[in-house]
Amino acid sequence: MNNVGTALxxxxxxxxDMSGASHTKETASLxxxxxxxxxxxxxxxxxxxxxxDWRFTNMAPYLKDAYQLQVPVKVEATALEALxxxxxxEEWDAWKLVLVNGQIDYSLSDLPEAGLLKISSLKEVLGSEEVxxxxGLxxxxxxxxxAALNTALFEDGLFIEVAKxxxxxxxxxxxHLYTADVPSFVQPRHLILLGxxxxxxxxxxxxxxxxxxxxLVNGVLECNLEEGANLTHYVLQRGRRGERMVQHTQVYQARDSRYDNVTISLPETDLIRNQLQVALDGSGSECHLYGLYLPSAGQLIDNHTVVDHLQPHCESNELYKGVLQNSAKAVFNGKIFVRQIAQKTNAFQQNNNLLLGDKALVHSKPQxxxxxxxVKCSHGSTIGQFNPESLFYLRARGIGEALAKELLVQAFGADITDRVSSDAVSRHLKKHLLERPVTQLQDVPHIEHI
Amino acid sequence: MLSIKNLHAEVEEKKILKGINLEVKAGEVHAIMGPNGSGKSSLASVLAGRENYQVTEGEVLLYGKDLLDMAPEVRAREGVFLAFQYPVEIPGVSNISFLKTALSEIRAYRGLPPLESREFLKLSKERQALVEFDASLANRSLNEGFSGGEKKRNEIFQLAMLEPKLSILDETDSGLDIDALRIVSAGVNKLRSSDNAFIIITHYQRLLDYIVPDFVHVLYDGRIVRSGTKELALELEEKGYDWLKESLQETSPAQQRVI
Structure with a gap:
C-alpha cells in the first residue's frame, strides 16, 4: 500500500467488501x-x-477526483446517437455492438442472430465453468x-465466442461510449474466445x-486464440478532456494462430495507457502489432507492450509511431521475451517518433x-523532426508550410494506417488523422531526421 | 521576367555565389554550364528559396517583385519551378494527391477555385502522356522506389502540371539514359512558349542538343565568366572546362582566388 489515491x-x-452479494451466481473459481x-x-x-512499469506515467493526479463506481447512465438518447x-x-459492412459505460446497449446495437458467433454480456455467462x-487465466x-483491480471488482462487459x-x-x-455527469470510475471486462x-x-x-x-476507465480485454485461429483487432481511441483510460489487453495464442492489432490513439484524452500483452504459446503462431499515437498539449499516451515467445518457430512484428505536438508526452515501452525453448524465433520491434513541439517529450524504451x-531479433527507436529536404520539396511546389507539415505527419502515420487490411477502416482512420488538429506546429532544434 | 543583379550568397559562411548578373526574358531558354562546384546548383537553390543559403548582397526580381523576400511556396505560386537534381522520396504521400494539393494551392493564390476531380484527371492524363510518365507511377507514393530516370521524369511531369512561368532544371540530365533524355527533352520542348522561360543547369552539352538554348552562360567560382549562344556550349564540350580555367587565368589572373 502507498499513499497514491488514498480516498479512492x-x-x-x-x-x-460489499460486492459479494452481486457475485453470488458466479463460479467458485472466479x-x-x-x-x-x-x-x-x-x-x-x-x-x-x-x-x-509506471516510472514515466504518474497516475496520482488522475486518482484525486471523487470517483463514483456505480453511476447510472443519464444522457439523452439523441446525444448518444449523435456520438x-x-x-x-463509412462503407464498412459490419455488425455493431454498443456499450455505454461498459454495459451493452442492445437498442443501439445491430447484431447477428444467435448462432455460431455468440455475443452476450459477460455477466450472463459468469456462472459457467467453461467460460x-x-x-484472468x-x-x-x-x-x-x-488489471487485478478490474478482476476483483468488474461487474459486466462483453463476451464473444466464435465457434470452431x-x-x-x-x-x-x-x-465504447462513455458519459459522466459526476466523476466516474468504470471497469469494463471483455472476453473473446476463438475456437x-x-x-x-x-x-x-x-x-x-x-x-x-x-x-477513469480501467478496462480489461482477454482474447484466447485456439490452434490456427485468426484474430484481427483494430482500435481507435478518441475521447475528451477529463477522460483517462487504462486498457489492458491480454492475448493468448495457441499454435499456428495469428493476431493482428492496429491501435490509433487520437489527441484530447488526458491519459491513455495501453497494456497490450501477447503470449505466443504454440509453435507457428505469429502476431503483428502496429500503433500510432498522437498526443496533444498536456496529454500523455503510454503504450506498454509485451510479446512473450514461449514456443519455437513463432514470429512477432511490432511498429509503433508517435507524433507529439507542443507539450505532449508519450511513453513507449516494448518488451520482448524469447524463452529458452523458443528457438527459431523471429521478433522485430521498432518505435519511431516525430517531435513537433519544443516541450514535447517521449520516453522510448525497447527491450x-x-x-x-x-533467433532473429531486432529492436530500435528513433526520435526526430521533419526532414527539411522533404519539407522544402513540398513547399517548392507551392504547398504552404503548415499544410506541408500536415502532409508529412499523415505520411508518417500512413505507415500504420496502411497496415489495416479493410479499405473502409483504413479510410476511416485516415479521415480521423486528417481531422486531427495540428494546433501549434513549432520549429524545434534539429536532432535527427527520420 | 527574371532579373538577377550582383547576387552574392553563402552557406555556413562559405561564399558560394560572388556576384551573379542575369536577365531572363519570357520565351527564352538559358543554359548555365560550368565545372563541379562552380555554384550552378547553388544558384538554383537560392532562386527556389532553400533555407540554408544566406543572400549577402544583390537582388532578384521576378516581374519586378522581390523574389528573395518570398517564402519558397510563394515563389512557386508566383510561377517559379525548380526541377530538383535529387528529387526527394516521400513515402505515404501519394504522387497524384500531392500534385492536386500543389495545384490547388497555386490556383487559390491566383484567386481560382480548385480544379474539379474530372478536369484534374483529364489534365493529369494529358500531361503524363507528354512526358510518357507511367500512370501506375503517378498513383504511387511520391518518388518512392522510383528509378533515377523515373524521378527526373516525374519532375518534368510536375512541371507540366503546374505550368510555371520560370522553370529551373537542375541537372535534370544527370542519370538519364539517351532514351529518357530524349523523352524529357521532348516534353520540355512541347512546354516552351512565348510566355515562359527556362534556366537549364547542366554539366554536359549533350542535353543542349535536344533542348536548344538561346543563351549559354558559363559559371565558374560563383560568377558568370562567359556568355554566348549555343556555340559556346559546343566549344566547351570540345575543349573542356580546363581550357576555360586556363584562359581565365591568362586574361584576368587577379580574379582567380585560391579556394
Missing part, C-alpha cells in the same frame, strides 16, 4: 480469483512512479495491479460524451530479453 483506494476496499486479485491490489495499492454517428465507419475459467496480477472452424460472416464494430481454426475481425472505437466530469540462442 479506501472506496475500492469498501466496494469489494470468486477465488477475485479474492486473490483483490489481495494483490490491497497490498500494493495503485501504481506509483516508483514502480518500474455513435461520429464513430460510424469463467478463461478469466494468463494475466499476471502481481505485475498489473490495475467458423469464420464470422461480417466483422464486428464495438463502440480452433476460426476467424474473426473486430474494431473497437472509443468516444466520450456528456458532461465535463472526469471518467529484448533473449534466453534462446538461435
Amino acid at each position: 483506494y479506501e472506496e475500492m476496499i469498501r466496494t469489494f 470468486a477465488h480469483l477475485r479474492k486473490e486479485a483483490f489481495r494483490t491490489f490491497k497490498e500494493k495499492g495503485f501504481p506509483t512512479i516508483k514502480d518500474e 455513435l454517428d461520429s464513430t460510424a465507419v 469463467s475459467k478463461f478469466i 494468463h494475466q499476471n496480477t502481481d505485475a498489473n495491479r490495475l 472452424g467458423q469464420k464470422a460472416e461480417k466483422p464486428l464494430h464495438i463502440v 480452433r481454426l476460426s476467424e474473426f475481425t473486430f474494431m473497437e472505437s472509443t468516444a466520450c460524451v456528456g458532461g465535463e466530469a472526469p471518467v 529484448l530479453e533473449i534466453f534462446a540462442d538461435d
Whole structure:
C-alpha cells in the first residue's frame, strides 16, 4: 500500500467488501480469483512512479477526483446517437455492438442472430465453468495491479465466442461510449474466445460524451486464440478532456494462430495507457502489432507492450509511431521475451517518433530479453523532426508550410494506417488523422531526421 | 521576367555565389554550364528559396517583385519551378494527391477555385502522356522506389502540371539514359512558349542538343565568366572546362582566388 489515491483506494476496499452479494451466481473459481486479485491490489495499492512499469506515467493526479463506481447512465438518447454517428465507419459492412459505460446497449446495437458467433454480456455467462475459467487465466496480477483491480471488482462487459472452424460472416464494430455527469470510475471486462481454426475481425472505437466530469476507465480485454485461429483487432481511441483510460489487453495464442492489432490513439484524452500483452504459446503462431499515437498539449499516451515467445518457430512484428505536438508526452515501452525453448524465433520491434513541439517529450524504451540462442531479433527507436529536404520539396511546389507539415505527419502515420487490411477502416482512420488538429506546429532544434 | 543583379550568397559562411548578373526574358531558354562546384546548383537553390543559403548582397526580381523576400511556396505560386537534381522520396504521400494539393494551392493564390476531380484527371492524363510518365507511377507514393530516370521524369511531369512561368532544371540530365533524355527533352520542348522561360543547369552539352538554348552562360567560382549562344556550349564540350580555367587565368589572373 502507498499513499497514491488514498480516498479512492479506501472506496475500492469498501466496494469489494460489499460486492459479494452481486457475485453470488458466479463460479467458485472466479470468486477465488477475485479474492486473490483483490489481495494483490490491497497490498500494493495503485501504481506509483516508483514502480518500474509506471516510472514515466504518474497516475496520482488522475486518482484525486471523487470517483463514483456505480453511476447510472443519464444522457439523452439523441446525444448518444449523435456520438455513435461520429464513430460510424463509412462503407464498412459490419455488425455493431454498443456499450455505454461498459454495459451493452442492445437498442443501439445491430447484431447477428444467435448462432455460431455468440455475443452476450459477460455477466450472463459468469456462472459457467467453461467460460469463467478463461478469466484472468494468463494475466499476471502481481505485475498489473490495475488489471487485478478490474478482476476483483468488474461487474459486466462483453463476451464473444466464435465457434470452431467458423469464420464470422461480417466483422464486428464495438463502440465504447462513455458519459459522466459526476466523476466516474468504470471497469469494463471483455472476453473473446476463438475456437480452433476460426476467424474473426473486430474494431473497437472509443468516444466520450456528456458532461465535463472526469471518467477513469480501467478496462480489461482477454482474447484466447485456439490452434490456427485468426484474430484481427483494430482500435481507435478518441475521447475528451477529463477522460483517462487504462486498457489492458491480454492475448493468448495457441499454435499456428495469428493476431493482428492496429491501435490509433487520437489527441484530447488526458491519459491513455495501453497494456497490450501477447503470449505466443504454440509453435507457428505469429502476431503483428502496429500503433500510432498522437498526443496533444498536456496529454500523455503510454503504450506498454509485451510479446512473450514461449514456443519455437513463432514470429512477432511490432511498429509503433508517435507524433507529439507542443507539450505532449508519450511513453513507449516494448518488451520482448524469447524463452529458452523458443528457438527459431523471429521478433522485430521498432518505435519511431516525430517531435513537433519544443516541450514535447517521449520516453522510448525497447527491450529484448533473449534466453534462446538461435533467433532473429531486432529492436530500435528513433526520435526526430521533419526532414527539411522533404519539407522544402513540398513547399517548392507551392504547398504552404503548415499544410506541408500536415502532409508529412499523415505520411508518417500512413505507415500504420496502411497496415489495416479493410479499405473502409483504413479510410476511416485516415479521415480521423486528417481531422486531427495540428494546433501549434513549432520549429524545434534539429536532432535527427527520420 | 527574371532579373538577377550582383547576387552574392553563402552557406555556413562559405561564399558560394560572388556576384551573379542575369536577365531572363519570357520565351527564352538559358543554359548555365560550368565545372563541379562552380555554384550552378547553388544558384538554383537560392532562386527556389532553400533555407540554408544566406543572400549577402544583390537582388532578384521576378516581374519586378522581390523574389528573395518570398517564402519558397510563394515563389512557386508566383510561377517559379525548380526541377530538383535529387528529387526527394516521400513515402505515404501519394504522387497524384500531392500534385492536386500543389495545384490547388497555386490556383487559390491566383484567386481560382480548385480544379474539379474530372478536369484534374483529364489534365493529369494529358500531361503524363507528354512526358510518357507511367500512370501506375503517378498513383504511387511520391518518388518512392522510383528509378533515377523515373524521378527526373516525374519532375518534368510536375512541371507540366503546374505550368510555371520560370522553370529551373537542375541537372535534370544527370542519370538519364539517351532514351529518357530524349523523352524529357521532348516534353520540355512541347512546354516552351512565348510566355515562359527556362534556366537549364547542366554539366554536359549533350542535353543542349535536344533542348536548344538561346543563351549559354558559363559559371565558374560563383560568377558568370562567359556568355554566348549555343556555340559556346559546343566549344566547351570540345575543349573542356580546363581550357576555360586556363584562359581565365591568362586574361584576368587577379580574379582567380585560391579556394
